[in-house]
Amino acid sequence: MVSDGPDTDTFTFETSGSTVEVTWSDRLQDFYEEFIYKPGLVAWDDRRTRIGAAIMSIYVLMGILGAWFYPAPESNQVERGLGPFETLSAPLGSTGSGEDVLGMVIHATPEMLIMVMSGGIFATGVAVLIGTVAGYKGGTVDRALTSFSDVAMSIPGLPLVMVLAVVFRPRDPVLIGVLLTINYWAGLGRSIRSQVLTLREESYVEASRTMGVSTSRILFKDIIPNLMPFVLVNFANAARYVVFASVGLYYLGVLPSSVDNWGLQLENAYSQEGALVGGEALYQLIAPMIAIMGIALGLILLAQGLDRVFNPRVRTRLAGESEATAGNEDRETNTEVNM
Amino acid sequence: MVEYGDQSEEPFDRRRFLQLTGVASAVAVAGCANLVNNGDDENESPRHVSHVNQVPADIQWNSSNPANTPQITNRALFDPFVKYNFKTSEFIPYAISEWNFGGNTFELTVRDGLTWSNGDDVTASDIATQLRIGLYTGEPYADFTESIKTPDDSTVRLQFDSTVNEQIVTFQILADRFVHQKESEFGTYLETLKNDEQKGLKELGDFAYREPIASGPFEHDSVGQEQLRLTLRDDHPDADNINFDEYVFEYRESNQQAQQALQNGAIDSAFSLFVQTDILENFPKKVTQIQTPSNWGYGLYPNHSDPHLSDRAVRQAIQYVINRAQVRDNVSPDSKTAPEYPVGIASDNQQEWLGDAIDDFDTYGVDSTATEQATQVLEEAGYKKQNGTWVDSDGETVELPIMVPSDWSDWNTATDTVVDQLSQFGFQATKETRSYDAMLGNVFPNGDFVVAAAGWLYGSPQGSFPYFSLHHQLVKNNDAVTYNYPAADGSRGGNREDVTVPARSGSGTITVNPAERLSELAGSTDESTVNEITVEQAWVTNQDLPMLPVLEKVEQTFITGGEEWDIPKPDAEVAQVQWANTWLPRQGEMQYTGN
Numbered sequence: 012m013v014s015d016g017p018d019t020d021t022f023t024f025e026t027s028g029s030t031v032e033v034t035w036s037d038r039l040q041d042f043y044e045e046f047i048y049k050p051g052l053v054a055w056d057d058r059r060t061r062i063g064a065a066i067m068s069i070y071v072l073m074g075i076l077g078a079w080f081y082p083a084p085e086s087n088q089v090e091r092g093l094g095p096f097e098t099l100s101a102p103l104g105s106t107g108s109g110e111d112v113l114g115m116v117i118h119a120t121p122e123m124l125i126m127v128m129s130g131g132i133f134a135t136g137v138a139v140l141i142g143t144v145a146g147y148k149g150g151t152v153d154r155a156l157t158s159f160s161d162v163a164m165s166i167p168g169l170p171l172v173m174v175l176a177v178v179f180r181p182r183d184p185v186l187i188g189v190l191l192t193i194n195y196w197a198g199l200g201r202s203i204r205s206q207v208l209t210l211r212e213e214s215y216v217e218a219s220r221t222m223g224v225s226t227s228r229i230l231f232k233d234i235i236p237n238l239m240p241f242v243l244v245n246f247a248n249a250a251r252y253v254v255f256a257s258v259g260l261y262y263l264g265v266l267p268s269s270v271d272n273w274g275l276q277l278e279n280a281y282s283q284e285g286a287l288v289g290g291e292a293l294y295q296l297i298a299p300m301i302a303i304m305g306i307a308l309g310l311i312l313l314a315q316g317l318d319r320v321f322n323p324r325v326r327t328r329l330a331g332e333s334e335a336t337a338g339n340e341d342r343e344t345n346t347e348v349n350m
Numbered sequence: 351m352v353e354y355g356d357q358s359e360e361p362f363d364r365r366r367f368l369q370l371t372g373v374a375s376a377v378a379v380a381g382c383a384n385l386v387n388n389g390d391d392e393n394e395s396p397r398h399v400s401h402v403n404q405v406p407a408d409i410q411w412n413s414s415n416p417a418n419t420p421q422i423t424n425r426a427l428f429d430p431f432v433k434y435n436f437k438t439s440e441f442i443p444y445a446i447s448e449w450n451f452g453g454n455t456f457e458l459t460v461r462d463g464l465t466w467s468n469g470d471d472v473t474a475s476d477i478a479t480q481l482r483i484g485l486y487t488g489e490p491y492a493d494f495t496e497s498i499k500t501p502d503d504s505t506v507r508l509q510f511d512s513t514v515n516e517q518i519v520t521f522q523i524l525a526d527r528f529v530h531q532k533e534s535e536f537g538t539y540l541e542t543l544k545n546d547e548q549k550g551l552k553e554l555g556d557f558a559y560r561e562p563i564a565s566g567p568f569e570h571d572s573v574g575q576e577q578l579r580l581t582l583r584d585d586h587p588d589a590d591n592i593n594f595d596e597y598v599f600e601y602r603e604s605n606q607q608a609q610q611a612l613q614n615g616a617i618d619s620a621f622s623l624f625v626q627t628d629i630l631e632n633f634p635k636k637v638t639q640i641q642t643p644s645n646w647g648y649g650l651y652p653n654h655s656d657p658h659l660s661d662r663a664v665r666q667a668i669q670y671v672i673n674r675a676q677v678r679d680n681v682s683p684d685s686k687t688a689p690e691y692p693v694g695i696a697s698d699n700q701q702e703w704l705g706d707a708i709d710d711f712d713t714y715g716v717d718s719t720a721t722e723q724a725t726q727v728l729e730e731a732g733y734k735k736q737n738g739t740w741v742d743s744d745g746e747t748v749e750l751p752i753m754v755p756s757d758w759s760d761w762n763t764a765t766d767t768v769v770d771q772l773s774q775f776g777f778q779a780t781k782e783t784r785s786y787d788a789m790l791g792n793v794f795p796n797g798d799f800v801v802a803a804a805g806w807l808y809g810s811p812q813g814s815f816p817y818f819s820l821h822h823q824l825v826k827n828n829d830a831v832t833y834n835y836p837a838a839d840g841s842r843g844g845n846r847e848d849v850t851v852p853a854r855s856g857s858g859t860i861t862v863n864p865a866e867r868l869s870e871l872a873g874s875t876d877e878s879t880v881n882e883i884t885v886e887q888a889w890v891t892n893q894d895l896p897m898l899p900v901l902e903k904v905e906q907t908f909i910t911g912g913e914e915w916d917i918p919k920p921d922a923e924v925a926q927v928q929w930a931n932t933w934l935p936r937q938g939e940m941q942y943t944g945n
Contacts, residue, residue: 085770085773085774086676086680086766086767086770086771087676087680087767087770091679091680092628107626107628107680107682107763108680108763108766108767109680264756264757264783264785267782267783268756268762268781268782268783269780269781269782279762281606282604282605282606282759282762283759283760283762283763284626285606285609285625285626285628285629287606287610288606288609288610288613288629288632289613289628289629289631289632290632291628291629291631291632292628
């Protein structure tokens with residue numbers, strides 16, 4: 012394991028008589044091997060990752076190309092109350108106001124994805140920052156940050172989000188994503204802190220510390236990279252939480268209705284179209300439900316697939332470095348799923 | 351003078367019905383959904399189950415306390431002074447059996463035999479008490495009433511300080527008023543009001559009337575979070591017309607829940623429930639829809655302090671752009687109408703009151719998006735289109751966030767369509783939602799909006815007489831919205847200023863003061879003066895657009911008939927009274943058949 016000094020492009024690490032010179036390209040190569048290729052190989056070997064990634068690609072395409080090319084929904088763009096598969100101008104039918112249901116699903120996607128990304132990044136980012144600093148520094152810093160996490164964790168999430176949403180009425184999907192995960196990071200932060208408590212005792216961290224490497228460098232170069240798989244798994248879970256929370260709050264009418272969202276589409280189908288009375292407009296409920304279920308499924312599969320990366324034995328074997336785990340091929344580890 | 355209409359008819363004898371049907375029929379109907387088990391003795395009695403969208407336990411029946419006042423349950427518990435029939439356009443006497451107008455007096459006679467549920471007679475003194483309380487709480491008749499006296503036990507006489515219009519007095523004193531503030535319960539508040547008005551208003555406004563003494567055919571029995579149970583009073587004059595013992599109101603929070611309850615037979619009736627056409631088609635055949643005019647509907651209140659909406663050109667452009675017929679069709683063509691002329695008069699009465707002058711009025715395109723006219727009027731006012739968006743001479747974009755009650759589904763559909771129409775034209779329009787309670791509590795009184803969706807007409811039955819809706823648009827709307835129209839009352843953010851609009855015929859302009867002119871109308875008994883002012887002020891609303899009319903509502907009341915309930919046809923004269931599910935039982939026209 013290597014670590015570099017602050018003022019040099021190369022670093023020499025002496026061990027029992029041998030000298031190894033590591034260049035930037037070597038280090039990039041190492042980084043690629045260690046943190047992208049091998050985890051990717053391990054993850055890709057799991058069919059859940061492949062399916063999850065494929066599903067998410069569909070949403071990304073829908074959010075970028077679909078929203079670009081497919082006409083935006085607006086009232087009276089097609090005939091009112093069309094059923095699904097009646098006409099190509101509105102393949103999934105239209106609302107009582109003549110809005111294309113498929114258009115509504117597609118054009119809600121970009122903002123959903125932005126919301127999901129911002130919520131995921133915020134939740135995992137704050138959790139990593141607080142968890143690693145608390146775990147590594149210990150002492151007063153740890154106590155302060157842990158207490159802060161405890162406070163955040165003890166505030167009931169949904170009521171807090173509802174109050175903030177009503178007061179600030181955010182329109183920007185980035186802000187909405189952040190708002191929805193306003194205290195979601197706390198639990199994750201505590202888990203990361205526990206991970207860091209073990210990592211900080213590792214010999215290479217110890218070595219860096221002995222050599223006087225700064226705390227920030229140790230955190231960013233020695234500790235956080237080792238947490239990445241765990242963080243990625245939780246990123247996917249946080250993203251799924253944002254999908255459900257946003258849909259729920261739009262459905263309840265807590266978030267402003269000027270932003271396209273599948274939850275809003277569900278609410279419209281229920282309250283304006285009476286989709287649950289008589290069943291005539293049920294298809295208007297089903298379309299956004301499929302979109303929500305699809306993205307949730309994609310994120311769950313991705314999270315479960317990435318979870319394998321976290322299992323060092325499976326990872327090592329699949330990366331071609333050891334045969335020791337033969338026979339455990341079918342073993343799967345699952346992330347806890349919080350619906 | 352008006353006669354008490356239904357007394358000549360032979361009333362249905364409830365006791366005779368029970369004798370005829372006997373215990374055997376009670377057993378026979380035991381399987382019906384709406385029978386109630388009254389306890390250990392397993393006696394079962396017929397009941398009518400209706401819908402209420404307020405948590406029953408929260409309702410209080412003091413109308414002078416603005417919190418949690420009832421929306422329908424009061425109509426079973428208390429007798430109305432009179433009822434208005436929309437088919438005949440006449441008042442039907444009820445708790446007030448006669449009334450006499452004398453120019454500057456108005457005399458009411460209390461119906462003979464009317465009692466409270468505690469056994470006391472309903473006296474003129476009870477009626478006078480609540481009318482006197484109204485003098486302090488700002489009832490409209492307080493503006494011209496000098497005194498209220500009770501010459502005898504059954505007569506109440508109001509003395510006015512000047513001559514007033516008979517129609518206005520009749521609507522203001524009789525319509526939508528109930529016998530509900532018994533002197534023994536409310537007299538103490540009246541005494542306090544006389545001695546210290548502020549203290550009296552505070553005490554009265556805080557009083558939650560939880561166990562009301564009823565004057566109507568049903569009395570308060572029990573209440574919970576989900577259900578209010580009323581039981582029949584044998585000593586009510588119309589009790590013999592009613593052959594079921596209980597009237598139950600069950601809580602359904604949303605329109606959709608009430609629709610589902612009607613569809614699966616969990617409730618027997620629902621008042622003023624919006625039901626879309628396709629849902630209506632799926633209702634069981636036994637569910638009858640009774641439609642009555644509402645003289646009310648979805649309109650837009652521009653905030654006249656907004657830099658753009660204070661410009662008449664922008665208001666006119668918006669009115670031109672909105673395709674009202676398209677909005678109506680998107681919401682529900684069966685329960686909404688598109689007003690032909692955007693004026694402060696309900697559609698049904700526009701032709702009658704405007705007469706030949708109606709051709710001078712601008713329709714602003716009832717079934718089209720009149721983009722050419724909108725463009726012309728905006729460009730003349732110095733607006734121009736920049737990158738597809740309308741901006742003013744300073745380059746400021748015309749932003750139109752339209753605030754709508756989140757819990758009113760039909761209004762949300764209407765707003766979505768309006769937003770699309772305005773956006774396509776180049777206005778930066780968006781929809782904003784708030785709960786109706788929030789709109790009433792903060793948004794309306796504080797004028798905290800750019801455009802707010804609210805009722806542009808006064809509402810039934812007063813909305814049948816143009817004065818009320820013109821007054822509502824121009825001077826003092828009854829939603830208490832601070833919309834900052836300069837001609838409006840100070841309580842609505844105005845200064846009762848003059849308005850200058852183009853002359854109705856020919857060139858030039860006219861300048862009038864709506865507050866003064868409508869006050870003149872209210873004090874006039876001369877028909878031609880009333881007509882002249884009505885046309886003139888309607889013209890002001892049509893040209894200056896203090897509010898933007900979009901839709902009119904047709905009230906939908908639903909009653910389950912079939913084999914369980916014998917009800918009249920929806921267009922029967924007796925059914926054209928609001929709300930049929932509380933009026934028909936009194937008339938013996940909603941009978942439980944027990945099949």
